[in-house]
Amino acid sequence: MKEVDVAGHIATPLMNPAYAPVVPRFTNREYLNIVYRTDADALRAVVPEPLEIDEPLVRFEVMRMGDVTGYGPYSESGQAIQVRYEGERGEYLHAMYLDNFQATASGREAGAYPKTIGSPGLYVDSGVLVGVLDYGTLRVAAATMGYKHHPMEAEEAKAQITVPTYLLKLVPGFGDVPQVAQLVRTEITDVVVKEAWTGPARLQLFEHVLAPLADLPVREIVSASHILTDLTLAPAKPVHDYLRTEAGGSR
Template identity: 30%
Template sequence: MGYRRTAEEIEEIRATLRDVQFVGGESLSVDFLTRPEIVRAILPRELEPGDEPRLTAQVSRWRSNCVGDFAASAIYVSARHEGVAGDYVLTMFMDNDIPLLFGRDLYGEPKKIGSSSLHRNDGHMTGVLERRGNRLIEIEADLGEDRGPTAVLGRNFNVTYRLAPDGSALVGSPTLMMAEFDQRTTVFRKGPATLRLLGTVHDPLDELEILESRDAVYVETGMRASCVPVATMDAGDFLPLALGRSDFWPALVTATLPA
């Protein structure tokens, strides 16, 4: 019965989650610098800012061995935990619910539904994120020649937590998670880019002030992913950031009951 997994199905699930693979990926990203006080405000207290106040805007698409095909966008913040460098995932958007539930429930990624698209005309490339009819990320890049294959181990910091039904507190303590991505890149291209971040009351990307935008990076890549808990966090301190991961519910009122 599908709603009660058999022992054999549970073992299949475990085998898949022990060897998570994202395949045939294409990613267009731009690093930019912002004000240090913005970085400190959007990072959990348990994370230290990275060597510079760097954020990354990314638009990508993938295949996988666990969640099907999907397109995604994200904003990352350079950070450290106990000397280990990585990127805190500030916000992330999937084009369907399967990768959304996987990343949010298992890794603590702050995912929402959004439409991401990549288009390339020779060396010119665009990446766009839209959500609920609003553009949030626009990248335009002119890419140089392929610089050949590379290998890199990437790290992301995320948070798992449970919000009380009335939004007044977190239930229990949040957990800081660290995901690692063993990445093998077959194509690597860079070039000058323009980046625009726009916003709504639900997704205020426009509050991330761009002081300096760097070259775009385009890769074709695949990677294996794993994730482990690394620290228990302060619930009261993280509550404002937890609520910032959700839409602003007071702005979604369409009707009310009579007084």
């Protein structure tokens, strides 16, 4: 292979990349969202500046991907923290756990998503929508919501999914110098809400050293939603470069 051709490949391994060169389209992407109040000090310890916190609110999510171009069906779970950046309210993606390696590698490399391997699940059990997350053989999260108790307006559901989202793009260099350290922003705009429901919910988080969701403890359930969508993810754009800030000697 000629030198000029190497940069045209998207990822390693060179001849068999870990993920397909596609913009994934999600069909029947199903959400269980539970927004809860946690400890403000716990949030301040994990939310990076220049993001700011108003209310100490976290959204625990479990998503079942019915079909995804390039990846097929899989499940995902994680935590998103309500934040503000330059006056704009949005969410900071704190942690994501998937049962699909290709989607995990793509999300980390091609995007800035904080993805790692886990075993999420979303299913109905005796009139209850159940969302769980296991890490290895241990349960680290269990959520329950009354199954389709009250319809939710499609526009309200769409607003939950299309909120501006902030992520950290961290790429290590060689030695002790990072190659990339950026705060990036994305926002889903291509979305169709097929169904949306709300109802009573509960959430339990269990302590685990490598899946520390319980470091943001549940103090009060604020709201819950169950949403079925078709959507396409939007590209992320840098909004803050930590390496340039460091080079400039100020924050």
